[in-house]
Structure formats: C-alpha cells, structure tokens
Amino acid sequence: MELFFMTLTTGIMVGGIYALVALGWVLIYKCSGVLNLAMGELTLFGAYVTIYFYAMGVPFVVSILFTLVIGIILGILVERIFLDKLIGEPILAVIMVTVGLSFFFKGLIEFIWGTDTRVFTPAIFSLKPFTVGFLKISTVYFWSFVLAIVLFLVFVAFFKYTRWGLSMQATADDETAALSLGVSARFVYAASWAIAFMAAGVGGALLGNINGVNISIGYLGLLVLPAVVLGGLNSVPGAVVGGITIGVLQNFAGTYLDAFFPGGVKEIFPFAFMAVFLLFMPYGFWGWVKIERM
Amino acid sequence: MNKAGEMEEGDVILKLEDIHMAFGKVQALNGVDLEVKKGEIHSIIGPNGAGKTVMMNCINGLYRPQKGNIYFKGENINRVSPHKRAELGIGRTFQKLELYGGMTVLDNIRMGSHIHLKSGILSGSIYVGKTKKEEIEEREFIEEEIIDLLEIEGIRDQVAHMLPYGLQKRVELGRALALRPEVILLDEPMAGLNLEEVEDMARFILDINEEERWKVTCVLVEHDMGVVMDISHRVLVLDFGNTITDGLPQEVGNNPQVVKAYLGEEDLYITRR
Numbered sequence: 049m050e051l052f053f054m055t056l057t058t059g060i061m062v063g064g065i066y067a068l069v070a071l072g073w074v075l076i077y078k079c080s081g082v083l084n085l086a087m088g089e090l091t092l093f094g095a096y097v098t099i100y101f102y103a104m105g106v107p108f109v110v111s112i113l114f115t116l117v118i119g120i121i122l123g124i125l126v127e128r129i130f131l132d133k134l135i136g137e138p139i140l141a142v143i144m145v146t147v148g149l150s151f152f153f154k155g156l157i158e159f160i161w162g163t164d165t166r167v168f169t170p171a172i173f174s175l176k177p178f179t180v181g182f183l184k185i186s187t188v189y190f191w192s193f194v195l196a197i198v199l200f201l202v203f204v205a206f207f208k209y210t211r212w213g214l215s216m217q218a219t220a221d222d223e224t225a226a227l228s229l230g231v232s233a234r235f236v237y238a239a240s241w242a243i244a245f246m247a248a249g250v251g252g253a254l255l256g257n258i259n260g261v262n263i264s265i266g267y268l269g270l271l272v273l274p275a276v277v278l279g280g281l282n283s284v285p286g287a288v289v290g291g292i293t294i295g296v297l298q299n300f301a302g303t304y305l306d307a308f309f310p311g312g313v314k315e316i317f318p319f320a321f322m323a324v325f326l327l328f329m330p331y332g333f334w335g336w337v338k339i340e341r342m
Numbered sequence: 343m344n345k346a347g348e349m350e351e352g353d354v355i356l357k358l359e360d361i362h363m364a365f366g367k368v369q370a371l372n373g374v375d376l377e378v379k380k381g382e383i384h385s386i387i388g389p390n391g392a393g394k395t396v397m398m399n400c401i402n403g404l405y406r407p408q409k410g411n412i413y414f415k416g417e418n419i420n421r422v423s424p425h426k427r428a429e430l431g432i433g434r435t436f437q438k439l440e441l442y443g444g445m446t447v448l449d450n451i452r453m454g455s456h457i458h459l460k461s462g463i464l465s466g467s468i469y470v471g472k473t474k475k476e477e478i479e480e481r482e483f484i485e486e487e488i489i490d491l492l493e494i495e496g497i498r499d500q501v502a503h504m505l506p507y508g509l510q511k512r513v514e515l516g517r518a519l520a521l522r523p524e525v526i527l528l529d530e531p532m533a534g535l536n537l538e539e540v541e542d543m544a545r546f547i548l549d550i551n552e553e554e555r556w557k558v559t560c561v562l563v564e565h566d567m568g569v570v571m572d573i574s575h576r577v578l579v580l581d582f583g584n585t586i587t588d589g590l591p592q593e594v595g596n597n598p599q600v601v602k603a604y605l606g607e608e609d610l611y612i613t614r615r
Contacts, residue, residue: 211456218442218453225440228402229521230428230457 053183055303056296061185061193062258063295068196069251069272070279070287071203072244078220078282079240081139082131086146087248088269089153094119094249095256095265096161099168108172112195112250119249123242131241132234154266165262172257192254199250203243204284216240220282271298271315274322280335289333294318349415349524355380355559356401356432356525361410363396363583370396371407372583378525383551383560385570388580389603394563395437397580398527401561402434403427414525429457433523435514437530437563443503447494447513450502451484454520487555488516492546508539515546525559526550532566544569571595579603 069091076084094115101111130149134142173188207213212235218226219236227233248269255265275294279286301317349355356378363371370393378384386394399405401412403424412419414430422430433454442450489495492512497505502513511531518526528547532540550556564570570577570591577594579586581603587594594600 214456221442221444222440224404224436225442225517227404227424228428228434228436228440229454229517230425232423232425234423 050182051303055299057183057185058189059296059299060292061189061295062299063275063292064193064196064200065251065254065291066272066275066295067288067291068200068254069248069269070275070291071200071284072247072251073272073276074279074282074284074287075203075207075216075240075247076244077276079216079236080142082142082146083281084146084244085143085270086150086153087244087272088266089150089157090245090248091252091255091269092157092263092266093122093153093252094245095252095261096157096166097249098253099166099256099261100161102168102172103166108168112253115249115253116246119245119247120242123245124238126245127238127241131237135233135237150266154263158263163263165260167260168257188258192257196251196254199247200288203247206243207284212239267315271318274318277322278325278332280332283332283334286332286334294321297321349380351379351381353380354378354413355415356561357411357413358397358401359411359413361397361400361407361412363393363400363405363407369583371400373410374580374583374585376578376588378559378561379575380524380559381551381557382575383547383562383573385562385564385574385577386580387564387567387570387577388586391582392580393583394580395529398434398529398561398563401427402432402527428521428523431522431524432527433518433521433525433558434527435511435518435529435531437533439507439510439514441502441510441514441517444501446499446501447505447516448484448489448498450513451488451516451520454517455484455522457521484520488519491519491549491556492516493542508535508543511535511539511543512546515543519550519556519558523558525561528560528562528564530563530565532564532569540566540569544573548573 069087072090073084073087076082097118098108098111098115101114102108106114126149130145131142134145173191175187177184177186178190179185207216215226215231216236216239218229218231219233223233226236252265252269255268259265271294272291275290276287277290278293279288279290298314298318302314305313305317354377356376358374358376361371361374361376362369374393374397376384376386376397386397388394396405400407403419403422403426406420414427414432419427419430442453445453489498492515494509494512494516497509502510505513511534515528515531531543531547535543547560547562550558551560562570562574574591576589577591578588579594579597579600586599586603587597589597
C-alpha cells in the first residue's frame with residue numbers, strides 16, 4: 049500500500065511539470081490551431097539554458113528568470129522569422145515547420161552544449177526525502193511541483209485577467225472579428241509563442257533537476273502530447289488534468305508493469321493509453337466538440 | 343474623440359483609387375474607384391461575384407490590393423494593418439457572422455469598445471482607480487446607447503450563438519458601433535432576414551447615419567434593391583470587378599447597363615419582396 053501511495057504522489061508531482069509544458073502546447077493550439085511538434089526541443093533548450101547559468105554561479109531562481117527572459121526573446125524571434133510568413137497558409141505547412149524547428153533546435157543544442165549528461169551541481173534541492181505521515185516525499189519532486197504550479201497559475205491569470213490575455217482569447221475564438229475590432233493578430237501569435245517557450249523552458253529546467261540534463265528531456269517534452277490530447281487540445285484546465293493523469297499513469301506503469309514487460313513500458317504506456325482513450329473520446333475531456341449542422 | 347484634421351460633412355472621408363486585386367488568375371477588382379463623403383450612406387451593389395466583399399476586405403485591410411491606393415481622412419492607409427485601421431475609426435460587420443458565439447450579447451458589444459480603454463497592463467490587471475472609472479463609463483456608454491438604439495435590451499445577457507439569425511446580425515452591428523467608428527462597413531446586413539427584420543435593420547442604419555449622437559458614414563453592400571434605393575445617398579455598381587456606374591440612386595436605377603448586369607435576376611432587381 050505504501051508503494052502505491054508513493055507512486056501516486058510521485059506521479060502527481062511529475063504531472064505538475066507536464067501540465068506546465070502542456071500549457072505551452074495548448075496556448076499555441078488555441079491561438080493559431082498549430083500543433084507545435086518542437087515543444088520537446090523547447091523544453092530541452094530551457095533545461096540547458098538554466099543549467100548553463102547555474103553552472104556559472106547564478107542562483108537557481110535567477111537562472112530560471114533568465115530562462116524566462118530568453119524564452120520570451122526566442123519565442124518572438126521564432127514567430128517573426130519562421131511563422132509570421134506562414135499566417136494564412138495551410139495549418140499542415142505550419143506544423144511541418146515546427147518539425148523542422150525541432151531538428152534545428154536539437155542540432156543547435158548539441159552544437160553549443162554537446163551531448164554529455166549534465167547535472168545541477170551543487171544540487172539545488174536536498175537529496176533527502178521528507179516524511180509526511182507514512183509517505184516519503186522526495187524534496188526535488190515536491191519543490192519542482194510547487195514551482196511548476198505557481199508558474200502555471202501566473203500564466204493562466206495572465207491569459208484570463210489581463211487585456212493582452214483577453215485579446216489572445218478573442219483572436220483564438222475568431223481572428224477576423226478580432227482584427228476588425230482593433231486586436232493585432234501578429235502580437236497575439238508572438239505572445240503565445242513567447243509564453244510557450246517560457247513554460248516549456250521552465251518545465252525543462254525542473255525535469256533536468258530530477259534526472260540530469262541530456263537529450264532525453266526532449267522526449268519527455270514530447271510525452272506531454274498525450275497529456276494535451278487527453279485534456280482536449282484547447283483546454284487549459286485539461287492541460288492540468290491531462291498532465292497529472294499522464295504523470296500518474298507513467299509512474300504506475302513503471303512500478304507495476306515493469307516486472308512483466310521489462311524495459312521501456314514506462315515511456316510507451318502514456319501513448320498506448322492515449323490511443324485507446326481517443327477511440328472513446330476523440331475530443332479529449334474538454335476539447336471543442338465540432339458539431340456541424342448539415 | 344476627434345483628432346486634428348476634423349472632417350466637415352461632405353468632405354471625402356474614404357477614397358479608393360484604381361484598386362486592382364487578383365487571386366491567382368481571377369481578377370476580383372479591376373481598377374475600381376470609390377469616394378465616400380462624410381455623412382453619406384454609399385452603397386455597393388452588383389451580382390454575386392462582382393467583388394463587393396473583396397472591396398470591403400481591402401478597405402478594412404484584410405486584403406492588400408496589388409495596385410491602387412486607399413485614403414482615409416486624406417491619409418494613405420495602404421500599409422496600415424487591419425487592427426490599426428480599426429483604431430483609426432473603420433468598423434465593420436461581416437456577411438458571414440463573426441460573433442463571439444460563446445459570449446453574451448453584452449460581452450460581445452464590450453469587446454468592441456476595448457480599444458477605448460487606455461490604461462496599461464498593470465493597472466488593467468488590478469481593478470482600481472482610473473481603470474475602474476473608465477470601465478464604468480465605458481459600460482454606461484455601451485448599455486445606454488447601443489442597446490437602446492438597437493432594441494436588444496431583452497437579450498443582453500443571452501449567449502450570442504443561441505439567438506435567432508436576425509438578432510445576431512443586430513448584435514454584430516452593435517459590436518461594430520462600440521468601436522465608435524467614423525466609417526462603418528456593412529457587408530450584407532439584411533441577408534437572410536425576414537421582412538420585418540429588414541425594415542428594422544434599415545431603420546438602424548438610418549439612425550446611426552443621421553442621429554447627431556452617431557453620425558457614422560456607412561459603406562453598405564446589399565442585395566436588397568428596395569432598401570438600397572431607399573436609404574443610399576450614392577450607389578456604386580460593380581460587375582466582375584469593373585465599375586459600371588457610380589451615382590445617385592435614381593440615376594443608377596435608370597441606367598440600362600445596370601439593368602443588363604442584373605439580367606436574369608429581374609425579380610431581385612425590382613425588389614426581393
């Protein structure tokens with residue numbers, strides 16, 4: 049029983065980080081209808097940027113702030129250089145560009161930082177777990193979870209309560225109408241990419257804290273895809289529920305199924321689950337269901 | 343509201359000069375000119391595919407013409423992006439409704455007035471002081487005037503996409519008005535409406551055009567000839583991207599070429615009713 053609860057809490061906490069990365073995915077989809085397949089590499093990039101600053105002796109929190117700033121800059125640059133020209137082109141073309149971006153970023157990262165695994169030294173969080181009742185909770189997981197959720201709430205508040213966030217929503221709902229009412233679509237796209245970069249970057253930094261920083265974080269970033277699909281591609285609450293569900297499922301698969309299917313069951317289980325889930329709920333939990341009157 | 347260079351009634355407020363717009367090999371507009379004077383209702387008519395909506399999209403900035411110039415209040419706005427044109431004072435409604443379907447009528451209308459809230463992101467996110475006052479003034483403006491004018495008091499809190507089509511058209515007009523535009527582009531505001539709704543809509547258009555409070559110059563694209571001939575000051579007739587004539591409604595009605603352009607649609611020409 050104890051093992052069960054430990055797996056559950058670990059799952060929830062990793063899930064919190066997935067939720068943060070999932071938010072970046074959802075925002076871009078909501079605003080422009082594009083599935084950003086470079087999300088994994090954005091996560092990776094954030095991890096490397098954070099560890100780069102940390103290794104130079106910058107405090108961790110400040111490194112995260114730097115990562116956020118670089119996220120904004122990169123997000124706007126990518127939008128302006130690659131995606132701005134594709135506004136109005138078929139969505140599939142834009143998605144293919146994001147695939148290209150993912151290769152580009154992966155190459156860039158290997159070029160700058162090499163392929164060795166790096167770890168945060170000195171470790172930021174104590175390696176000793178702390179105990180709540182009968183539960184042992186790993187300090188790294190706990191603080192990563194807290195930080196991820198706080199940032200998540202900040203982004204959601206921005207989206208819901210500021211005028212910029214509202215104009216993003218207006219554009220997501222009906223771009224033509226938003227333009228005719230004085231909302232700049234270009235600004236909205238740039239903002240959504242900037243936020244996606246920030247969310248993914250910090251998510252990557254937190255994941256890097258847990259397992260060390262190497263290329264595999266990029267795959268973890270992609271693991272968020274099932275989380276996003278589960279919640280419904282355009283739902284922000286869906287990102288939380290999806291993220292946590294995937295985190296929990298992944299850890300349960302690792303704990304209980306690994307004995308029967310040794311190897312990578314932990315990695316593929318979320319995708320297998322997504323495939324089955326989509327058979328029954330093709331729009332996810334809260335996605336926009338498209339009903340057309342004939 | 344009005345900046346320097348205030349326009350007098352009768353000045354040319356919107357001018358299109360030799361507009362060419364092609365989509366691939368389809369020449370949608372082939373050197374069209376238009377001069378809209380302040381205070382007028384200037385209608386654009388023509389058979390389906392004549393380029394009326396394309397013209398609206400050029401004025402509003404959704405399309406960039408390959409050739410030609412567009413002037414608003416004497417300034418060339420060729421390179422001005424659509425959202426900036428909205429800020430300059432060009433509002434519009436759409437042939438195919440573009441309402442925020444999931445929001446209430448009131449919220450849709452409020453959305454139209456958002457550019458008049460001037461406070462920045464920080465004060466905007468905490469509802470205090472200047473922002474709050476602004477919000478209240480804005481709300482009063484919207485509620486009192488637009489809702490009264492368009493007679494939508496009874497449906498203000500209903501979700502837009504649940505409303506009958508005719509009312510949705512009215513809400514869209516309200517949203518465009520909330521922008522407080524100087525020129526409003528109305529793309530087939532009567533299409534799909536029944537007789538009574540058409541009469542209401544015509545009355546609203548006359549109201550916003552004539553009432554001292556609004557005085558909005560209208561560019562109207564419409565198929566309903568009865569309405570067009572009744573309320574327009576000037577009528578431009580297009581056919582396959584070419585201007586056939588531009589003049590007073592009576593002149594246009596008697597022009598043999600216009601009748602010819604509508605050949606086969608005689609019923610429509612006389613009146614749809």
